[in-house]
Amino acid sequence: MAQVELRNVTRRYGSDVFALRELSLDVADGEFIIMVGPSGCGKSTALRLLAGLDKPTSGDILIGGRVVNSMDPGERDIAMVFQNYALYPHMSVYRNLAYGLRQRKTPKHEVDERVRRTSAMLGLESLLERKPAQLSGGQRQRVAMGRALVREPQVFLLDEPLSNLDAKLRSEVRGQLKQLHRRLGITTIYVTHDQVEAMTLGDRICVMSEGASQQLGSPQEIYESPANTFVAGFMGSPAMNLARVPVVDGQVMWGGLSVSRVGPGLDEVTVGVRPESFRIVGADETAAIAIVDFVEPLGSHNLVHVRMEVGGGDPRAGERQVQTDELVVVQVPAKERPTPGTRIHLAIDPTAVFLFHAESGVALTGVECSRVAHTS
Amino acid sequence: MTAHTVVTVPDDVVSGTSTSNLVPDARGSRVPSPWHLVLIPITFVLLVPLLWMLITSLETPDEAAQFPPTLVPHAIRWTNYPDALNAAPFGQFFLNSAIVAVIVVLSNLVLCSLAGYAFARLRFPGKSLLFASLMVTLMVPFQVTMIPEFLIVKWLGINVASGVGIDHLGALIVPNLVTAFGIFFLRQFFRTIPVELEEAARIDGTSRIGVLFKIVLPLSLPALSTLAALTFLDSWNNFLWPLIVIDSQSNMTLPLGLTFFQSAHATQWTLLMAGNVMSLLPMLVIFFAAQRYFVRSVAATGLKG
Numbered sequence: 001m002a003q004v005e006l007r008n009v010t011r012r013y014g015s016d017v018f019a020l021r022e023l024s025l026d027v028a029d030g031e032f033i034i035m036v037g038p039s040g041c042g043k044s045t046a047l048r049l050l051a052g053l054d055k056p057t058s059g060d061i062l063i064g065g066r067v068v069n070s071m072d073p074g075e076r077d078i079a080m081v082f083q084n085y086a087l088y089p090h091m092s093v094y095r096n097l098a099y100g101l102r103q104r105k106t107p108k109h110e111v112d113e114r115v116r117r118t119s120a121m122l123g124l125e126s127l128l129e130r131k132p133a134q135l136s137g138g139q140r141q142r143v144a145m146g147r148a149l150v151r152e153p154q155v156f157l158l159d160e161p162l163s164n165l166d167a168k169l170r171s172e173v174r175g176q177l178k179q180l181h182r183r184l185g186i187t188t189i190y191v192t193h194d195q196v197e198a199m200t201l202g203d204r205i206c207v208m209s210e211g212a213s214q215q216l217g218s219p220q221e222i223y224e225s226p227a228n229t230f231v232a233g234f235m236g237s238p239a240m241n242l243a244r245v246p247v248v249d250g251q252v253m254w255g256g257l258s259v260s261r262v263g264p265g266l267d268e269v270t271v272g273v274r275p276e277s278f279r280i281v282g283a284d285e286t287a288a289i290a291i292v293d294f295v296e297p298l299g300s301h302n303l304v305h306v307r308m309e310v311g312g313g314d315p316r317a318g319e320r321q322v323q324t325d326e327l328v329v330v331q332v333p334a335k336e337r338p339t340p341g342t343r344i345h346l347a348i349d350p351t352a353v354f355l356f357h358a359e360s361g362v363a364l365t366g367v368e369c370s371r372v373a374h375t376s
Numbered sequence: 377m378t379a380h381t382v383v384t385v386p387d388d389v390v391s392g393t394s395t396s397n398l399v400p401d402a403r404g405s406r407v408p409s410p411w412h413l414v415l416i417p418i419t420f421v422l423l424v425p426l427l428w429m430l431i432t433s434l435e436t437p438d439e440a441a442q443f444p445p446t447l448v449p450h451a452i453r454w455t456n457y458p459d460a461l462n463a464a465p466f467g468q469f470f471l472n473s474a475i476v477a478v479i480v481v482l483s484n485l486v487l488c489s490l491a492g493y494a495f496a497r498l499r500f501p502g503k504s505l506l507f508a509s510l511m512v513t514l515m516v517p518f519q520v521t522m523i524p525e526f527l528i529v530k531w532l533g534i535n536v537a538s539g540v541g542i543d544h545l546g547a548l549i550v551p552n553l554v555t556a557f558g559i560f561f562l563r564q565f566f567r568t569i570p571v572e573l574e575e576a577a578r579i580d581g582t583s584r585i586g587v588l589f590k591i592v593l594p595l596s597l598p599a600l601s602t603l604a605a606l607t608f609l610d611s612w613n614n615f616l617w618p619l620i621v622i623d624s625q626s627n628m629t630l631p632l633g634l635t636f637f638q639s640a641h642a643t644q645w646t647l648l649m650a651g652n653v654m655s656l657l658p659m660l661v662i663f664f665a666a667q668r669y670f671v672r673s674v675a676a677t678g679l680k681g
Contacts, residue, residue, distance in 0.1 A: 053575050074581035086572035090594045100580035151580075 002064030002077075002154040002187055003029045004050065009059035011045050011211075019045040021211040022059070030185040032178075034202035036192055037234070042211035043191045047157050050189065051080050064154055074103070079148035080157040084164065085140045087132035093119075093143050094128040100151045118150040121180075138169045145177075149184070156188040162197060174200060195235050199223065207231045229361035232272045232354055238303060240272045241328045244358055252355065255288025255308040255346065260353045262364065269364065270356040275303065275331035277352035280344050287345035292338045293327055302337055304330040306344065426656075433457070433649035440645040456650040460637070463647060466654070468626060469633035473655075476548045476629060477611040484607045485600055487554040492562030493588050497574070507563075513556045518616065525551055526620055547621040548629065552611060558603055565599035566592055605666045612659060630655040 004027040011020040020042045027033045035043040048054040049061060052073035060067050068076050079100070087096050094115060101111045119125050122142045132140055141161065148156060161177075162170045178201055181188055192198055198205050199219045207214045207222060207230070215227040226232035232240045243254060247267050251258035254271050262269060281287050290306035305327045330346060338344050355364040432440045434453055439446040460466070494500070495507050526542075529551065533541010540546030569592055577591045578584075593600065615631040622628055634655065637648035 051575075051579055053578065073575070073578040074583075078579065080576070080579050082572045082576060084570065084572055086570065086576040088573060088577070088591060099577075103581035103586075147576075147580075 003027055003031075003062075004155055004187060004189065005060075005062040006046065006050075007060040007062070009046070009049060009056045009061060011042075011049060011054065012057040018211045020049070020056075023208075023211070023213055025206060025213065025216070027187060027189060030187055032181050032188045032190065032201060032203045034190050034192060034198040034205045035208055036195060036198040036205055037208035037214075038193060041208040043193075043208050044159060045211075046208075047080070047159050047189065047191050050155070051078055051157055052076050076155075077153050078155040078157055079151050079153035081144045081148050081159065081161045083160040085132075085144040087140060087143055087147070089132050092129050092131055093124060093135070096132070096143055097124075097128075097146050097150050100147065104151075114150050114152075118146045121149070122146045137165055138173070141165060141173060145180075149180075152186075154187065156186045158188065158190045160192050160194075161190075163192075163194070177201060195237060199235070205235075207234060209234075225363065226272075226354065227363055229270055229272070229356045232356070232363075236274055238275050238329045238331070240274045240354070242270055242272045242356075243308070243326060243328070244268060245271050252353075254348075255290060257286065257288040257348070259288075259348055259350070260355055262355060266358075266364075268358040270358050270361065272354035272356060273328075273348055274352060275329045277349040278330040278332070279347045279349070280304075280330075280332055280336055280338065281347045283345055285345060285347060287347045290328065290330075290344055290346055292340050292342050292344055294340050295337055297334070297337065299334065301334050302332050304332055304336075304338060304344075306330055306346070309343075429649045429652055429656075432645055433653050435646055437644065437646050440649075453646070456646045457654070460647040460650040460654070463644075464633055464636040464651075465625065466630075466633065466651065469628050469630045470655075472545060472627060473612055473629040473631075474658075476545060477608050479549050480552045480611045481604050481607045483549075483553040484555060484558045485604060488558030488562050488603065489588065489593060489596075489600070491554065491559045493566055493592060495559065495563040496566035497571070498584075510556045510559060514560065522617065522620060525617075529621060542621050543623045543627060545627055548611075548614070548618055551617070552607075555607070558607065561603055562596070562599060565596055569595055601666045605662055608662055609659060612655075 004025075006023050006025040008022045008024055009020055010018065010022055012018050023042070023046060025033075025046075035046060037043050045054065049056050050063075052068065052071055052075075056069065061069055063076055063078065088099065091099065097115045097118060098111050101114060106114075115128075116125075119128060122145060124139070124142055124146055127135060127139060127143070132143065135143065141164070144161070162173055165173060174197060181201075190197070190201060199222075202219055204216060204218055205222050206216045209230050215222060215231045222231060222235050226235065226240075229242055233242055245252060245254045245268070247253070247262055247269055250261050250264065252260040252262060252269055252271055259271060259273075289309045291309065293305045293307055296303040296305070307326070308328055356362060357364060428445065428447075431447060431449060432445075433456055435446060435449040435456075436451075436453055439449055495503065495510075529540065529547045530542050532550065533539075533544065533547070537546070538544065540550045573591055573595070574587045577587045582590060613631060614629070618629050618632045619635075622632060625633075630651075634648060634651045637644040637651065
């Protein structure tokens with residue numbers, strides 16, 4: 001086991017295509033770290049650089065305190081699980097598991113013992129003589145995990161290992177992965193685009209976009225204080241609602257409601273509210289007003305897609321309202337199911353309003369904004 | 377002419393790489409397809425020269441000389457075969473052909489694998505240019521290069537080793553040790569192997585060359601066996617090059633040896649055809665042995681699916 005460090009690692013293709021820009025990352029010994037981001041954000045490139053399958057243009061990669069930039073993949077004492085598993089099709093499960101050990105000239109009885117132990121741990125004993133083509137998707141996934149684990153590597157790299165499994169199996173294996181990590185304590189770097197995997201598995205999450213780390217922190221930190229609009233919009237399902245709204249006299253106005261207050265010098269901000277931070281209230285309460293577009297029932301709760309009414313005067317006095325084009329998603333209990341086309345009143349939990357700089361997208365901190373209870 | 381008859385066989389079989397429709401499908405149905413209306417006549421056309429050769433080899437010289445050909449011999453004359461064998465040192469020709477073909481096949485498998493893998497996966501300066509020039513040589517007909525090739529072989533025989541010079545078996549082997557077609561063919565196949573398999577093996581501690589021998593080549597058996605069969609055929613049937621470089625009877629290969637039955641004034645058709653049938657047999661054996669690899673797809677790729 002070892003710590004892993006990326007120091008200002010850049011990977012450039014040609015002269016101007018940056019897959020990674022000056023990425024720095026410290027992974028503690030035994031930590032489970034997730035790299036998450038949309039496709040093309042550089043997360044897989046980072047993993048390939050760690051594995052030695054690609055070389056950085058500049059910067060250093062350290063595993064266990066040693067710079068490994070010029071080391072072959074085989075010398076780095078890492079193991080990797082590929083998205084498509086990459087099991088050797090011409091070898092039985094047993095030989096797939098044993099291959100890495102045999103390449104390292106491990107004594108035969110030890111190979112056998114370790115293969116047996118790993119296959120017992122993953123429930124593969126009855127499959128050892130089969131070829132990969134004779135296995136189901138879930139079984140192949142376990143063999144791929146086994147092939148990585150059997151070597152007892154210092155670092156475990158996983159590249160979207162669950163993306164080829166169906167939803168039910170995915171959540172099952174997710175749980176097993178977490179237990180496995182707890183039991184073995186191998187430093188693990190896990191790449192995914194699935195934010196549920198990111199939130200549930202990681203000790204820390206590195207949210208990436210455009211070849212750079214946007215935020216690094218615990219799942220809770222990422223969720224509760226996103227560093228910028230990218231992180232805010234990417235993490236959470238359904239995604240956080242983000243809207244660019246005007247600031248009038250220091251009040252952040254959204255849906256005809258002051259949702260927060262900011263310091264001087266800003267006349268526009270991006271406001272972010274998670275779907276679960278809304279509540280449908282009666283017409284007599286102070287609330288934002290919205291028109292229901294459509295409702296997605298999900299059994300345990302409903303997702304109501306609405307358009308906020310902005311500007312204008314008091315709708316109760318019959319004054320004309322302007323609706324935004326952007327849909328806002330509101331999560332409500334299953335029993336609440338407003339009719340499309342009707343007007344609803346939405347109270348917003350004032351402690352759950354996020355504010356971001358309108359241009360840069362960076363989160364506004366306490367100095368610039370103070371969250372207030374909505375004005376009455 | 378005989379060479380052409382035989383060369384049609386690989387075309388037939390190579391097109392068999394896509395003949396999964398001839399194999400009963402997973403549901404086991406053997407419903408005749410409309411394609412059979414086209415395929416059956418074509419098969420017949422391809423078989424006629426072979427049948428004619430077989431029939432002629434069993435006829436008397438008189439029957440063989442008639443036109444239109446006698447398709448049902450009056451008596452089956454097996455003696456054409458021992459006669460043909462006795463008329464020339466066929467055992468020697470056969471051995472020479474086999475030595476040349478086996479060495480050429482083995483060296484093509486090794487060298488084309490190495491070069492094909494380099495072109496498929498390695499990054500090195502000038503790769504595209506090298507590959508393009510290799511492809512260009514595929515377009516040049518042998519008739520254009522045979523004189524320079526002759527001169528090179530002659531030079532090699534004088535300056536390097538007499539065994540590879542004119543009128544030696546080496547002269548038949550050395551120019552064919554590696555072929556542009558083989559490199560191209562294997563490169564194309566190697567490129568279809570998922571690169572993650574190779575990366576997984578690298579991470580498992582395999583060297584680059586180890587990846588080729590332990591992962592890529594075992595997965596390339598269909599391509600390797602196809603290349604082996606095609607190379608064997610080419611070598612076995614080669615007539616023009618041996619005709620140019622071989623003089624002495626002891627170094628002749630089968631196609632060259634068969635010319636014993638042809639002379640300026642008369643051709644012993646029955647003996648020639650008997651010799652042809654005998655020289656064809658090894659190829660038929662090789663084809664039937666290798667056929668399952670042609671048809672077999674690389675279904676077992678071990679990836680998702």
